Amino acid sequence: MISQTPEVDFPITFFEDTAVMELPHRIAVLEAVAFKKAFQHLLLLKDALPEQIVLDCNKTTFIDSSGIGALVSNLKLAREKEIKLILQNVHPPMMAVLSITGLDRTLTIKSPVQDPSASPKKLSEKHLPTTHPSVRSWVKRSIDIVGSIIGLAITGVLLIPIAIAIEIDSPGPLFFGQTRCGWMGKRFKIWKFRSMCVNAEAMKAKVKNQASGAIFKNENDPRVTRVGRFLRRTSLDELPQFWNVLKGEMSLVGTRPPTPNEVDIYEVPAWQRLDVKPGMTGEWQVNGRSQVKNFEDVIELDLRYQQNWSLMYDFKLIAKTILILFRKNSGAY
Structure with missing residues (x-):
């Protein structure tokens, strides 16, 4: 690079x-x-x-x-x-x-x-x-606020049926919080509906990583529950992230938010992906998502977003994301 x-x-x-x-x-x-x-x-x-x-x-x-x-x-x-x-x-x-x-x-x-x-x-x-024009764009931030409020309203409507399904399938917490690295490497807690068993983090070492580099993926991860697979396939598990967007920790569109363990093994050039806020969707979401198993490909997609960014580009990625969500098996594993 x-x-x-x-x-x-x-x-x-x-x-x-x-x-x-x-x-x-x-x-x-x-x-x-x-x-x-x-x-x-x-x-x-x-x-x-x-x-x-x-x-x-x-x-x-x-x-x-x-x-x-x-x-x-x-x-x-x-x-x-x-x-x-x-x-x-x-x-x-x-x-x-x-x-x-x-x-x-x-x-x-x-x-x-x-x-x-x-x-x-x-x-x-x-x-x-100002590491990137998107960081200081008040229009982008306004769109994030409006979009996150609408998203949280939708989340509120779906909260009860999702909560019941999770509890019946795998009793435990409704939400899963995980530390991620945002803009400039600042750490924050990202929120999702829980899609894995309660002790998933403790079991991670026993699951084979099918990706290469500083990312972790497994197509048949045994930690994912039955309801969790549905939530991931439809991306419903990510609805709570609208709260992260409202707080300003994330954006509706941006780069993939890495974990601290991933960042710890970055070479210096890979830190470029942290020059913008992480997003609920982005290039990685509309270009394969779970099929992207090479870390260098993730970096390339994130840098492509930074190079091509404009407000219109964000709208295009949001539109592509909505279309992809209606495709079969478009979500995460």
């Missing part, structure tokens, strides 16, 4: 047991790949590893999901080598991203650059980057 590396310098200065790496003005996907390579190279420059590495962010005013991916990767590498990683001179735009992703609580941050015009509470709202 990445064919070249930009001419970006990452100047390194050594002070006794400390190495200081200067980061560039922006860290998008190409810079992020270079950032990871420069960090790995740093650990090979001297026979003795530094006790701590300081990332000087004084010039950095923009970072996207790929930059976050490179930062997470470098943090893991530093911990493996028992090296303390420190960020200093972090400007509000980068601090806002670290805040929404929770990395501000994981990383050691020294001397952050303060914005006197913004309170800590409003910091992230004011300085969050």
Whole structure:
């Protein structure tokens, strides 16, 4: 997916047991790949590893999901080598991203650059980057709100019969909540009508993964209940996600929301798919869905959505999704 590396310098200065790496003005996907390579190279420059590495962010005013991916990767590498990683001179735009992703609580941050015009509470709202035009589109957000309200009304009508069917077939909770990664990797809990047995997560290790890469699929997953198969085939299990859309964690149309376990094994370029909000539907939904078993294909579909996005494109994908729902065996396994 990445064919070249930009001419970006990452100047390194050594002070006794400390190495200081200067980061560039922006860290998008190409810079992020270079950032990871420069960090790995740093650990090979001297026979003795530094006790701590300081990332000087004084010039950095923009970072996207790929930059976050490179930062997470470098943090893991530093911990493996028992090296303390420190960020200093972090400007509000980068601090806002670290805040929404929770990395501000994981990383050691020294001397952050303060914005006197913004309170800590409003910091992230004011300085969050525009990683993709869809992120800041108020029209798209308005459509999401209206669509989610209509969707929740439909969900309310179908709630009782679905609840009765689930309880009779497999007694237990009506809803299933699972942690997923949204825009910039921010974690949220996605909601579905439960389509698997109660102890499905504990049984996952015993089920063979028929997909390749950072996704999990099994055509005959034994954890799926009889009612669950119907809900998945008709996509009724996903109706509660209208609540996620209303809250702004998801959009009606977007990319597939990955699990943290999937994101943990991403290479830096794969983080590009997190530059937009995840959606209830998208390219992956109308182009095979359960038949897409290769992670590289998922990435290609997600990036296609980002490249082609427009409000009209969203409407086309919604229309295609509605048509597909009426086809036999169009849903998930």
